Amino acid sequence: MRRxxxxxxxxxxxxxxxxxxxxxxxxxxxxxxxxAASTRVRPEALDxxxxxLRDECGNPSGAHGAARRARAAIDNARDVVAEAxxxxxxxxxxxxxxxxxxNLAVFGVHDRHGGTVVTSATEHHAVLDCVRALDGVVVPxxxxxxxxxxxxxxxLAEPSEAARRVSLVSIMTVNxxxxxxxxLRDVVRLVRxxxxxxxxxxxxxxxxxxxxxxxxxxxxxxxxxSAHKFGGxxxxxxxxVDRGVQLAARQLGGGQEQERRxxxxxxxxxxxxxxxxxxxxxxxxTTVERVGKLRDRLADxxxxxxxxxxxxxxxxxxxxxxxxxxxxxIVHLCLPRIESEALLYLMDKQGIYASAAxxxxxxxxxxxxxxxxxxxxxxLARGSLRLSLGWSSTESDVDAALDVIxxxxxxxxxxP
Amino acid sequence: xxAATAERPLKVLCALSGxxxxxxxxALLLERGHDVSGVTMKLWGGESDTGCCSVSDVDDARRVAxxxxxxxxxxxxxxxxxxHVVEPYIAEYAAGRTPNPCIECNRHLKFDRLYRRAEALGFxxxxxxxxxxxxxxxxxVRRVKRGADAAKDxxxxxxxxxxxxxxxxxxxxxxxxKAEVRAHAERxxxxxxxxxDSQDVCFITSTGGRAEFLARHVPxxxxxxxxxxxxxxxxxxxxxxxTIGQRKGLGLEGGGAPRYVIDVDVKRRTVVVGGEHSLYVSxxxxxxxxxxxxxxxxxxxxQASAHGAALPARLEVLDPGPRSSPSSRRSSLPGSALLDGDxxxxxxxxxxxxxxxxxxxxxxxxxxxxEPHRRVAPGQTIAFYHGDEVVGAAIAT
Numbered sequence: 001m002r003r004x005x006x007x008x009x010x011x012x013x014x015x016x017x018x019x020x021x022x023x024x025x026x027x028x029x030x031x032x033x034x035x036a037a038s039t040r041v042r043p044e045a046l047d048x049x050x051x052x053l054r055d056e057c058g059n060p061s062g063a064h065g066a067a068r069r070a071r072a073a074i075d076n077a078r079d080v081v082a083e084a085x086x087x088x089x090x091x092x093x094x095x096x097x098x099x100x101x102x103n104l105a106v107f108g109v110h111d112r113h114g115g116t117v118v119t120s121a122t123e124h125h126a127v128l129d130c131v132r133a134l135d136g137v138v139v140p141x142x143x144x145x146x147x148x149x150x151x152x153x154x155x156l157a158e159p160s161e162a163a164r165r166v167s168l169v170s171i172m173t174v175n176x177x178x179x180x181x182x183x184l185r186d187v188v189r190l191v192r193x194x195x196x197x198x199x200x201x202x203x204x205x206x207x208x209x210x211x212x213x214x215x216x217x218x219x220x221x222x223x224x225x226s227a228h229k230f231g232g233x234x235x236x237x238x239x240x241v242d243r244g245v246q247l248a249a250r251q252l253g254g255g256q257e258q259e260r261r262x263x264x265x266x267x268x269x270x271x272x273x274x275x276x277x278x279x280x281x282x283x284x285x286t287t288v289e290r291v292g293k294l295r296d297r298l299a300d301x302x303x304x305x306x307x308x309x310x311x312x313x314x315x316x317x318x319x320x321x322x323x324x325x326x327x328x329x330i331v332h333l334c335l336p337r338i339e340s341e342a343l344l345y346l347m348d349k350q351g352i353y354a355s356a357a358x359x360x361x362x363x364x365x366x367x368x369x370x371x372x373x374x375x376x377x378x379x380l381a382r383g384s385l386r387l388s389l390g391w392s393s394t395e396s397d398v399d400a401a402l403d404v405i406x407x408x409x410x411x412x413x414x415x416p
Numbered sequence: 417x418x419a420a421t422a423e424r425p426l427k428v429l430c431a432l433s434g435x436x437x438x439x440x441x442x443a444l445l446l447e448r449g450h451d452v453s454g455v456t457m458k459l460w461g462g463e464s465d466t467g468c469c470s471v472s473d474v475d476d477a478r479r480v481a482x483x484x485x486x487x488x489x490x491x492x493x494x495x496x497x498x499x500h501v502v503e504p505y506i507a508e509y510a511a512g513r514t515p516n517p518c519i520e521c522n523r524h525l526k527f528d529r530l531y532r533r534a535e536a537l538g539f540x541x542x543x544x545x546x547x548x549x550x551x552x553x554x555x556x557v558r559r560v561k562r563g564a565d566a567a568k569d570x571x572x573x574x575x576x577x578x579x580x581x582x583x584x585x586x587x588x589x590x591x592x593x594k595a596e597v598r599a600h601a602e603r604x605x606x607x608x609x610x611x612x613d614s615q616d617v618c619f620i621t622s623t624g625g626r627a628e629f630l631a632r633h634v635p636x637x638x639x640x641x642x643x644x645x646x647x648x649x650x651x652x653x654x655x656x657x658x659t660i661g662q663r664k665g666l667g668l669e670g671g672g673a674p675r676y677v678i679d680v681d682v683k684r685r686t687v688v689v690g691g692e693h694s695l696y697v698s699x700x701x702x703x704x705x706x707x708x709x710x711x712x713x714x715x716x717x718x719q720a721s722a723h724g725a726a727l728p729a730r731l732e733v734l735d736p737g738p739r740s741s742p743s744s745r746r747s748s749l750p751g752s753a754l755l756d757g758d759x760x761x762x763x764x765x766x767x768x769x770x771x772x773x774x775x776x777x778x779x780x781x782x783x784x785x786x787e788p789h790r791r792v793a794p795g796q797t798i799a800f801y802h803g804d805e806v807v808g809a810a811i812a813t
Binding site: 341342345346363364365366411412414415 | 474490537
């Protein structure tokens with residue numbers, strides 16, 4: 001009889017490390033293909049953060065030397081964000097992440113300006129749920145997941161009674177599940193033309209690693225970003241607000257972030273965000289090219305190896321799939337006669353970490369609202385698989401996935 | 417675990433509800449050297465406060481799994497739960513019957529859907545924290561046996577299991593009393609050691625209750641109340657909410673001998689009320705009969721509720737049902753030795769796993785009570801025992 005030892009408190013970490021061999025098992029053993037969920041912290045970010053987790057402990061709101069050093073550190077990060085997004089450093093509001101930034105954008109604008117909020121059907125829940133809570137308008141997307149600009153125009157050109165006045169249009173830069181790039185310039189143009197008093201917000205969380213977002217600051221009024229999607233730590237992000245945009249604060253207190261978001265700033269996190277963003281921007285062009293090739297090999301090989309597999313939202317043409325509307329890091333497939341849950345389990349057991357759709361509060365997979373909005377039939381959507389690459393992805397990640405996934409699919413198809 | 421204890425380690429998928437029973441079940445399996453993974457089924461996405469499978473229960477299950485050092489997964493079977501448990505619950509009440517959703521959940525989800533998933537993922541067996549035992553008799557016949565703690569015995573809700581399902585089922589805590597289970601949990605320092613047992617249906621909140629849930633799905637209709645002679649006695653606000661045997665809540669409590677609902681006719685919106693003697697019948701026609709092995713006739717002990725008394729009765733099989741053939745007739749399965757620890761049995765000799773819907777019965781039986789028995793509300797399960805072992809079950813009409 002084996003003695004069972006209960007672990008409590010800190011032990012679960014240690015236990016995981018024990019079970020998997022080493023504490024850095026993530027690199028050694030697994031192929032991490034879930035970068036759209038979160039990314040490894042870049043070495044530059046970790047190095048930048050460490051002093052603020054060790055000796056530097058000042059509160060940026062204070063007056064003395066330690067406080068001023070902390071303040072300078074976060075303001076340097078502020079400059080990095082401003083430059084990356086083509087915005088004013090004074091417009092950068094640090095938050096606890098993308099979700100808080102989205103909530104601040106939607107509720108912050110609505111609380112201050114009232115009116116109707118318009119968004120798209122494939123937004124992240126951090127925007128969609130807020131808009132639904134405000135009885136906002138949800139504009140459909142097409143089968144590629146691209147917002148229907150005609151329907152958006154209709155929604156914007158509603159008769160202008162006070163109640164129907166559009167105060168905010170929120171459209172994400174890149175969709176987190178399927179990787180579709182939204183036509184933001186067209187969206188902005190429509191809004192300026194048809195609802196000139198409305199503000200435009202974009203959740204750029206998934207766009208930052210893959211697209212040049214420096215034009216956003218000039219054209220878009222509010223932009224959300226999240227550090228852990230581009231090699232920074234979890235728990236920190238920003239809402240970048242155009243000069244002159246009035247926002248109601250959601251969090252009151254000491255008046256930090258120019259009264260827009262009270263609370264002692266997450267100094268180490270913000271410093272990490274800044275370092276990660278700087279590195280991301282500097283390397284972006286080469287990363288996009290390198291990862292794009294990995295993505296193509298991964299997607300093309302899986303499509304060839306798995307009968308009936310569908311690459312979601314991608315049109316196949318004579319000369320091959322047209323992925324021009326997708327970011328380089330995301331492969332999304334729909335596999336007939338497969339249940340995502342079961343496939344991800346088998347992949348997990350063999351060290352391939354990926355995901356499909358989103359999780360609900362209990363950790364179970366929920367049917368994807370994104371796929372439903374794209375008109376993907378339920379049977380196909382049940383077999384969805386998202387493999388997402390990132391700055392740390394390698395050829396061997398792709399090799400491992402190609403070794404594991406097709407046989408796992410074959411096995412599961414034996415058990416309908 | 418009794419005779420079904422395996423000597424060699426099995427890959428076991430242990431269902432964790434977040435309660436102390438399933439927590440200890442997982443711990444016991446680990447102690448016996450099995451390779452255990454934990455799973456919670458996400459079944460109901462609405463409000464839940466009854467202590468089964470709410471978000472906080474899933475958290476408890478996850479933490480127990482972490483403490484035990486086992487994998488933990490959540491499987492979303494919400495669609496099937498809606499189709500096989502919630503929709504029929506509503507339809508049954510709408511038709512004036514009294515369903516048992518926890519039994520239907522076992523029949524379609526816990527011992528069907530979950531088993532098919534376990535098979536697909538390469539497990540050898542599924543374990544739960546039910547207070548019951550799987551015993552192996554002569555010829556390898558498996559039966560559900562009452563748990564060691566009579567007050568907590570859950571064999572009734574497992575009464576639909578057949579040989580194929582039982583060959584893949586481990587019930588680790590059946591040999592323990594509830595007190596022993598809690599003591600085991602405390603010794604291990606489990607966070608769920610003192611957690612209150614969940615008693616109620618997971619999709620009915622304790623605040624709103626059945627009435628509120630049904631009101632949202634069924635157009636509740638008022639009905640007339642008459643006595644056995646047809647005399648008008650009054651009205652009821654919702655005829656679908658009235659259960660046979662009910663005494664309270666009908667406005668009849670003013671003196672005289674107690675009166676009970678002896679029949680409900682939803683179509684005619686009529687409730688018939690009578691004296692206690694009218695509640696007693698000597699026979700009940702049952703449908704959807706399932707069997708542990710083969711249809712059984714003659715003397716049994718019949719139990720008509722989860723913790724009711726099992727009373728002597730004679731079973732008469734009117735129609736064994738087309739399903740009670742090959743798999744259930746097998747009294748000894750090749751490879752059932754898998755769970756008896758026979759190392760010579762390999763994967764290809766192992767018995768199959770339950771097919772979809774294999775625990776749905778279609779036999780028809782009459783239960784002749786030795787002594788007159790209160791009428792069982794149509795829709796309720798009656799489980800049949802030989803001694804302490806389940807031989808079959810059916811649903812009262």
